[in-house]
Amino acid sequence: MKQRKQAIQPESNLPLPAGRPPLTARKTSCLLLCLPLLSTLITGCWDNRELNELGITSGSAYDWEDNQWKATYQVINPSSGASGMGGSAGGSTTSPPFITFTVKGKTIMEAIDKTNLTSTREMFFSHSRITVLGEAMARHGINQIIDMFLRKQDARETVFVFLAKGEAGAILDQLMQMTKNQGAGIQLMIEQESRLVSYYPGVRLYELAMALSSESGSAVLPEIRLTGHKIMDETTEVAVTDLPSRLALGKLGVLKGEKLIGWLTQKQAFGLSFITDKINKATIAFPSHPKTGETPDASFILQNSSTSVRPIWDKDHYVMDIHIKGSGVLTELGSDMDLNDRASISGMEASIEQHVLELVNNSWTEVRKLGADVTGFAVRIHRSDRKRWKQIEQTKSWDNVFRDIEIRPHVSIKIERTGLSNKSFKSVQQK
Amino acid sequence: MPVHSKQGRKHTKDPVETVIPAPCPLSPSLDETLQEISLRIGTSSDVIIRRFTNESLSSLSLAFIYIDGLVNADTVNQTVIQPLMEHVTLKSDAITADKAYALIKDQMLPIGGVQEGKTVEHMLSLLFEGYTLILFNGLTMALAADTSGYEKRSVNEPTSQGVIRGPKEGFTESLRVGTSMLRRRLKTSDLRIEEYKIGQRTGTGVALVYLQGIASEAVLAEIRRRLDGIITDSILESNYIEEFIQDGGLTPFPTIQNTERPDAVAGGLLEGQVGIIIDGTPFALLAPSTFFNFFQSSEDYYQRYDISSFLRLIRYGAFFVSMLLPALYIAVTTFHQEMLPTTLLISLAAQREGVPLPALAEALLMELTFDVLREAGVRMPRTIGPAISIVGALVLGQAAVSAGLVSAAMVIVVSFTAISNFVIPSLAIANSIRLIRFLLMLIAATLGLFGIMSFLMVLLIHLAGLYSFGVPYLSPVAPMIPRYLKDIFIRVPLWNMPMRPKTSLGKETRRQGPDQKPQSIEDQKKKAQLSGQQKKPQGEDQA
Numbered sequence: 001m002k003q004r005k006q007a008i009q010p011e012s013n014l015p016l017p018a019g020r021p022p023l024t025a026r027k028t029s030c031l032l033l034c035l036p037l038l039s040t041l042i043t044g045c046w047d048n049r050e051l052n053e054l055g056i057t058s059g060s061a062y063d064w065e066d067n068q069w070k071a072t073y074q075v076i077n078p079s080s081g082a083s084g085m086g087g088s089a090g091g092s093t094t095s096p097p098f099i100t101f102t103v104k105g106k107t108i109m110e111a112i113d114k115t116n117l118t119s120t121r122e123m124f125f126s127h128s129r130i131t132v133l134g135e136a137m138a139r140h141g142i143n144q145i146i147d148m149f150l151r152k153q154d155a156r157e158t159v160f161v162f163l164a165k166g167e168a169g170a171i172l173d174q175l176m177q178m179t180k181n182q183g184a185g186i187q188l189m190i191e192q193e194s195r196l197v198s199y200y201p202g203v204r205l206y207e208l209a210m211a212l213s214s215e216s217g218s219a220v221l222p223e224i225r226l227t228g229h230k231i232m233d234e235t236t237e238v239a240v241t242d243l244p245s246r247l248a249l250g251k252l253g254v255l256k257g258e259k260l261i262g263w264l265t266q267k268q269a270f271g272l273s274f275i276t277d278k279i280n281k282a283t284i285a286f287p288s289h290p291k292t293g294e295t296p297d298a299s300f301i302l303q304n305s306s307t308s309v310r311p312i313w314d315k316d317h318y319v320m321d322i323h324i325k326g327s328g329v330l331t332e333l334g335s336d337m338d339l340n341d342r343a344s345i346s347g348m349e350a351s352i353e354q355h356v357l358e359l360v361n362n363s364w365t366e367v368r369k370l371g372a373d374v375t376g377f378a379v380r381i382h383r384s385d386r387k388r389w390k391q392i393e394q395t396k397s398w399d400n401v402f403r404d405i406e407i408r409p410h411v412s413i414k415i416e417r418t419g420l421s422n423k424s425f426k427s428v429q430q431k
Numbered sequence: 432m433p434v435h436s437k438q439g440r441k442h443t444k445d446p447v448e449t450v451i452p453a454p455c456p457l458s459p460s461l462d463e464t465l466q467e468i469s470l471r472i473g474t475s476s477d478v479i480i481r482r483f484t485n486e487s488l489s490s491l492s493l494a495f496i497y498i499d500g501l502v503n504a505d506t507v508n509q510t511v512i513q514p515l516m517e518h519v520t521l522k523s524d525a526i527t528a529d530k531a532y533a534l535i536k537d538q539m540l541p542i543g544g545v546q547e548g549k550t551v552e553h554m555l556s557l558l559f560e561g562y563t564l565i566l567f568n569g570l571t572m573a574l575a576a577d578t579s580g581y582e583k584r585s586v587n588e589p590t591s592q593g594v595i596r597g598p599k600e601g602f603t604e605s606l607r608v609g610t611s612m613l614r615r616r617l618k619t620s621d622l623r624i625e626e627y628k629i630g631q632r633t634g635t636g637v638a639l640v641y642l643q644g645i646a647s648e649a650v651l652a653e654i655r656r657r658l659d660g661i662i663t664d665s666i667l668e669s670n671y672i673e674e675f676i677q678d679g680g681l682t683p684f685p686t687i688q689n690t691e692r693p694d695a696v697a698g699g700l701l702e703g704q705v706g707i708i709i710d711g712t713p714f715a716l717l718a719p720s721t722f723f724n725f726f727q728s729s730e731d732y733y734q735r736y737d738i739s740s741f742l743r744l745i746r747y748g749a750f751f752v753s754m755l756l757p758a759l760y761i762a763v764t765t766f767h768q769e770m771l772p773t774t775l776l777i778s779l780a781a782q783r784e785g786v787p788l789p790a791l792a793e794a795l796l797m798e799l800t801f802d803v804l805r806e807a808g809v810r811m812p813r814t815i816g817p818a819i820s821i822v823g824a825l826v827l828g829q830a831a832v833s834a835g836l837v838s839a840a841m842v843i844v845v846s847f848t849a850i851s852n853f854v855i856p857s858l859a860i861a862n863s864i865r866l867i868r869f870l871l872m873l874i875a876a877t878l879g880l881f882g883i884m885s886f887l888m889v890l891l892i893h894l895a896g897l898y899s900f901g902v903p904y905l906s907p908v909a910p911m912i913p914r915y916l917k918d919i920f921i922r923v924p925l926w927n928m929p930m931r932p933k934t935s936l937g938k939e940t941r942r943q944g945p946d947q948k949p950q951s952i953e954d955q956k957k958k959a960q961l962s963g964q965q966k967k968p969q970g971e972d973q974a
Binding site: 047129 | 766786879
């Protein structure tokens, strides 16, 4: 053994490159102290939990009942194959993809903790996709909810927030077809809607918080509702092709401060999307011959749209100069227009513009009536005219100023393409 | 008296003295010499001693000694015994031992390697190498003729480091075959082969191979010093040498490469490395080796640079996968569930529903199972080899999942980890992370990603502190030498690498001329036009 030791040690005499002083004890301890700092890179929960100890919450709903918080949680039931995976995990199709707990508490966290009295698993909120607020609760005030979401470690600010007329918890019970994870399904629904139809903006919790804390102090939330009266909460019930009752997006709730103050209809919500530049893609039905008839007989897909809003101080009130520019494709034509004629195209463009203008005006009338600045005008004014904004802020007269705002929408729509045929089928047939 | 007795060595304080005994000169009396020799080697049946005495009463008396099996019998008979026995002069009674010695040495041995010796030790060492000893009565000198010819394995395709394109021959156990393979590849006078004999009992031939001028003198001196310092009784494989001379005793990472491929050694020599070929093993060593050397396969240079670069990146990726994947799986599923996409989380949760063990135990179980299977696959007799793949597929596969022992995801994690481990071209570094993997799994189960990150930091610090014969282990990345990065993460085209990499510290740093990029006829025309205006070498690394 001695021999080996002798033979192995030569590295001590190595021709080491210069400039590598040995670490002093202080440096070493300094380095060791730096290591815990790395923990700041990792946020999130700090407990060792096995996956089968977790109740993965996909959605939550909050109601206000008897001066108490009533919270409903939707917890994924993994063994039902909620992810749509097949094979080894098996899982019967009759077991529901998720289960719901409804608990009450004086505070939200108290309610959450009460779930542990009945649930076998620890609630895990990081994968929540949606949260639904009941109307009663929204009218009572939602500040506490937002605070809880922002404060709690595993609560996600990226959940989509919805309103429900009536009891919010009932929404979470409804099973969906095609998607077993209902929370994720609702998320998909709103995302798809705002991408393809643009009636309602999908509002995430942080966006809600930002809107409520902005100069406007107002926000909108889409409503989620059941189309029928019955809640489809049995797995056997959803094994039909046409569900009698489905989840759907309804109206658009308007919040001012922390409270719900009113609703906008779908049309008004659409107009609001134009004002707030939330349009991604939208289909507009319009009359192709505005002079001869008012019934819409043509469709147009708006593919690009941009809105610029410019506040102008006009003597004693603000005038909002709204320029909406859009372009898209003609997709449907019921009249016998000759599309080779430039004039008829511009006629249709004018018709669409008129239609959009009506949407915007209609929406604005309702918004002004509610007195909630969901249009974001306050932000615009603050940015363009800081002096006057300060004055408004000091006198707290924004509500009055808002009511006096006059809008001047200008719409310019361009039909870029008319699809695959030049003539409408009607004109072909008439020949 | 056996000189190198183990007992004797144990009790003495200075081992050196007992191991190297005082040389014993040859006795003028042939009888005495033979007696001494037979005393030393005993009565081994393979030692052939043959006396050759003149029929007349002359004083000339010779003896041949050789070891059957180490010598080529035909050579001994035809070139040593036959000429000596038939030569007329030797038969005459007038010849003296002196004259016979000179005659035999200068005229009668049609053999290249003839050596003279004066001590018993020297003669014996030659004997064990396959020489035939010719001892003379009345002389204190003896002759040894190189008649060695033992059974050796023919040159075969390397089994541990295969290539699709490239030379298919590997080293054999014979040192001489090894050096000849290098000679054939490097026909330059700069190729130097220094031979050592290491191991008192094995007397293993060790050849230090390098290219004069390309290898660093400092590294060479260091390797020579370390080789000289080895005092052991046996060298049976190159790992013996590796363990005795490698830097930094306590590290899981190898600082010396081993390879079965002569082209890899030749490539290493051309980049300034020093090769060590050891008799008795087809695995040669290459030093100094940096961390990144272990990710270079000789095939990288035998196929297009783009695909080589891609494959090399894959190897680095596989290295991290092989080291980290089980640990990351444990960390993410037990600490950071929020990091997973929801769908994946739910399906993982679904799989874990019926699994009795916590994730760590599950992972450890499966990883250990795989290591057992792997070891079994190596040790198992060839003929029952197929059995292991069938059983292995059951243990590490769907059957284990169906039995409710492990989750399907864990099977995938373990399998992918295992496969990734085999992507790394060097088994040496692949093995080092096999151990680290277990450590990381334990850390991941207690500290999550934070633990993994901390451990990786420590590992990085450790790696950055390693040296291989004076070359920083992470060079040229740390210390960063950007111009040597051309052959580290990617391999640039050969014509774009005119300089040897950093490990070569010799004087000859340039390895090819400038402007080696192939030029089309159009390019040449353009260049001719341009050269009228300005003369400037085109896009060439001037480092």
